[in-house]
Amino acid sequence: MPTLPELAAESPIAIPLSRTPNSIILEESATHEQWPFECHGFWHNVALIVPSLLFVLYLAFQAKKSYAKLSNGRSYIMISYYGTLWLVSLLNLAWCSLQGWECSSGNEVAWNILSLLTKSGMLFLEVSLVAFLLQGNYVSGFEALTRTFVISGLVVGCDILLKAIYVFGYGVPLFIDSLENPHLKWGLWVVHRLVLTAVYGFILFLYHSKWRERLPARPAFYKYVTIMFSLNALALFACALTGRGANFGFWLYGATIVCYHAFYLPFIYVTFLADFLQEEDLHLENAYYSEMKDAGFFDADWD
Numbered sequence: 001m002p003t004l005p006e007l008a009a010e011s012p013i014a015i016p017l018s019r020t021p022n023s024i025i026l027e028e029s030a031t032h033e034q035w036p037f038e039c040h041g042f043w044h045n046v047a048l049i050v051p052s053l054l055f056v057l058y059l060a061f062q063a064k065k066s067y068a069k070l071s072n073g074r075s076y077i078m079i080s081y082y083g084t085l086w087l088v089s090l091l092n093l094a095w096c097s098l099q100g101w102e103c104s105s106g107n108e109v110a111w112n113i114l115s116l117l118t119k120s121g122m123l124f125l126e127v128s129l130v131a132f133l134l135q136g137n138y139v140s141g142f143e144a145l146t147r148t149f150v151i152s153g154l155v156v157g158c159d160i161l162l163k164a165i166y167v168f169g170y171g172v173p174l175f176i177d178s179l180e181n182p183h184l185k186w187g188l189w190v191v192h193r194l195v196l197t198a199v200y201g202f203i204l205f206l207y208h209s210k211w212r213e214r215l216p217a218r219p220a221f222y223k224y225v226t227i228m229f230s231l232n233a234l235a236l237f238a239c240a241l242t243g244r245g246a247n248f249g250f251w252l253y254g255a256t257i258v259c260y261h262a263f264y265l266p267f268i269y270v271t272f273l274a275d276f277l278q279e280e281d282l283h284l285e286n287a288y289y290s291e292m293k294d295a296g297f298f299d300a301d302w303d
Helices: 004-010 021-038 042-061 063-073 076-097 108-134 141-169 182-207 219-243 247-278 285-295
Strands: none
Touching (some): 042 063, 042 247, 063 076, 076 108, 076 141, 076 247, 141 182, 219 247
């Protein structure tokens, strides 16, 4: 004899079981409690949240000291970059902490907006850092700040517009891990990574050419460019594999995203801001001269 649920399932007029408000609240509560384990996995979320949280706490712990040094130094570039770093760090912490939005229905729009803002902010830091350091010592502080922000704003503005058209115009899930629309989605990410890889590769080429004297004579900047070139080249390879349906490429791309969001902001802090904020007298000429000497910029064979 068929049971009542079986009869209900076979009936042409299926009547859904009612859901009380309490049951809905319990389901949503269970979803929020379980997302660290179900959405991407526990260790994936820990690898994102812990470094991001520690870096924000470090910035907060150093905030008073950093503010005093920035005020005394009166560097437009450093003040602007430090403020931007704070804003992007908070966005990145929110992005890392709200990974459950990606896996839950009803939060797609919020997740896409948060992802777009976070990734655009981090791209702004990338572009502005490269644009400023490539200008060398040929421009004043305010002029360098203006030129840097104009270049970065144009690049990031175009990037935001293109991604917004893809996400909200064509419905391509750029910021959701899936293999839907592989040609549109992964084609865009291939182009994105290809451009970044080409830029960092070009800078590395300059370092090994006769034009290297035009670049900043800082080994830390050279290491930064080398690491970013390697990371973007690896992400480019992963995007190309994923676009062809390879599961390994999908996993590799996810690993590069975790590394980028977990460690990029502390990395640029150490590369660009740490020396300025930790110097007692804010005069870095001696430190930069030592780095130039170690890099061989004053050797006779460079003539």
